[in-house]
Every structure is written in structure tokens, then in C-alpha cells.
Amino acid sequence: MADAAGELEVEPAAAATILGDRLELTRRFTANLAARGEELGLIGPLELPRLWTRHVLNSALVAPLLKPGRVGDVGSGAGLPGIVLAIARPDVEFVLIEPMERRVAWLVDQAAELELSNVEVVRARAEDARMYRALDQVTARAVSALRTLIPLTAPLVREGGELVLMKGAGAEREIEAAEKPIRKFKLSGVEVVELGVGVLSETTRVVRARVG
Numbered sequence: 594m595a596d597a598a599g600e601l602e603v604e605p606a607a608a609a610t611i612l613g614d615r616l617e618l619t620r621r622f623t624a625n626l627a628a629r630g631e632e633l634g635l636i637g638p639l640e641l642p643r644l645w646t647r648h649v650l651n652s653a654l655v656a657p658l659l660k661p662g663r664v665g666d667v668g669s670g671a672g673l674p675g676i677v678l679a680i681a682r683p684d685v686e687f688v689l690i691e692p693m694e695r696r697v698a699w700l701v702d703q704a705a706e707l708e709l710s711n712v713e714v715v716r717a718r719a720e721d722a723r724m725y726r727a728l729d730q731v732t733a734r735a736v737s738a739l740r741t742l743i744p745l746t747a748p749l750v751r752e753g754g755e756l757v758l759m760k761g762a763g764a765e766r767e768i769e770a771a772e773k774p775i776r777k778f779k780l781s782g783v784e785v786v787e788l789g790v791g792v793l794s795e796t797t798r799v800v801r802a803r804v805g
């Protein structure tokens with residue numbers, strides 16, 4: 594679907610395949626965000642016209658990368674990608690980790706309104722949420738650069754688990770910049786054993802890191 598800005602970032606057929614019978618619920622979440630997101634400070638006015646393609650459908654593209662289990666979404670904010678993924682993958686349990694009260698209230702409200710029984714919302718910063726170390730996978734989008742994001746999120750993941758981080762087109766450069774903090778991090782006992790980058794859409798890359 595081309596949005597109002599004329600951008601076609603995610604093939605509608607791909608989105609329909611991923612979302613299947615969850616497409617309508619995803620549209621409902623998008624409508625809620627379009628109606629209240631700006632007033633609540635969740636989304637800038639310039640983003641409204643491209644909410645569906647750039648934000649919601651791009652988030653949905655992560656859904657096939659998740660395995661049944663417990664997935665944390667760090668810095669969920671408006672619910673991207675956390676709420677979209679919880680809609681797309683009812684077989685996965687989600688823990689949305691977000692420190693800001695107003696955003697937490699929005700996430701709790703949306704989980705209830707959309708009847709998502711697979712969502713738990715935790716008001717915390719990632720560095721204070723390490724009791725969730727048993728998470729199988731952790732997602733994050735637009736939270737911070739990889740050099741800080743990897744040390745922030747890796748301790749939440751169980752041994753053998755995975756980080757699935759949404760990034761812009763500069764992901765490869767970010768990986769290079771993250772090399773030193775990742776090496777230093779290894780000394781503290783949590784180790785990134787594999788790191789790769791894939792293309793999700795025109796504007797979005799996914800950085801996948803296995804944690805040892």
C-alpha cells in the first residue's frame with residue numbers, strides 16, 4: 594500500500610501474508626495510534642501519513658523471525674514493534690519494557706482494547722529489568738545506537754537466545770562502531786557469539802545477534 598507520502602516500502606502482499614487473519618486487528622491498532630498518538634506524544638505529526646507502511650508494516654516484517662517463547666521488546670513506546678508483533682504472533686508471549694509512564698499507560702490500554710492476552714507491560718529501563726534474563730528473544734526499534742543497544746539488551750536474553758534489532762540503512766556502519774563495546778562486554782560474561790544483518794524493507798534492516 595502506498596501511503597499519503599507516496600512511499601511504497603512494504604509489499605502489501607507480503608504484509609497480508611504475514612498478518613493473515615490478524616490484518617484487521619492491526620488496522621485497528623493503527624487507527625487508534627493515528628487518532629491519539631500525536632496528542633499523547635507517541636508519534637510526530639510528520640509520521641502520521643506514513644504510519645501504516647513505515648511504522649506498522651515494517652514492524653510486522655519482524656514477526657516471521659520470532660520463535661514461540663518469551664520475547665521482550667525494549668523501549669516499546671507507541672507499541673512499535675511490540676504491539677504489532679503481539680497481534681501478528683498470538684503464539685508468542687511478549688514482555689514490553691518501557692520506562693515512561695504515559696507510554697506504559699498507552700501500551701496497557703492497547704493490550705486491553707485489542708484483547709491481547711499475550712502481552713505483559715513492565716515499567717522499567719532495560720538496565721533495571723534483568724530479572725527477565727530468561728527471555729528467548731529481544732526486539733528493539735529506534736532506542737539507541739548498536740554500540741549501546743547491544744550491551745543494554747543482551748543481558749535480558751537467555752544463553753542461546755537472540756537479539757532482533759530493527760535498524761536503518763546504516764546498520765553495517767553501526768555494527769563496525771559496536772565492535773569494541775561488544776568485545777569489552779564479553780569480559781562481563783554475556784557474549785555475542787554471532788552477529789548478522791538482513792534487509793527487511795527499503796528503509797529497514799534487521800541486526801540479529803546470538804547471545805552465548
Ligand SMILES: C[S@@+](CC[C@H](N)C(=O)[O-])C[C@H]1O[C@@H](n2cnc3c(N)ncnc32)[C@H](O)[C@@H]1O
Nearest residue numbers: 667668669670671673692693718719734735736
Ligand atoms: C524513539 S522511541 C521509539 C519507540 C518505539 N520503539 C518506536 O519505534 O516508535 C525510544 C523509546 O525507548 C525508550 N527507552 C529509552 N531508553 C530506554 C531504556 N534504557 N530502557 C528501555 N526503554 C528505553 C523511550 O522511553 C522511548 O519510548
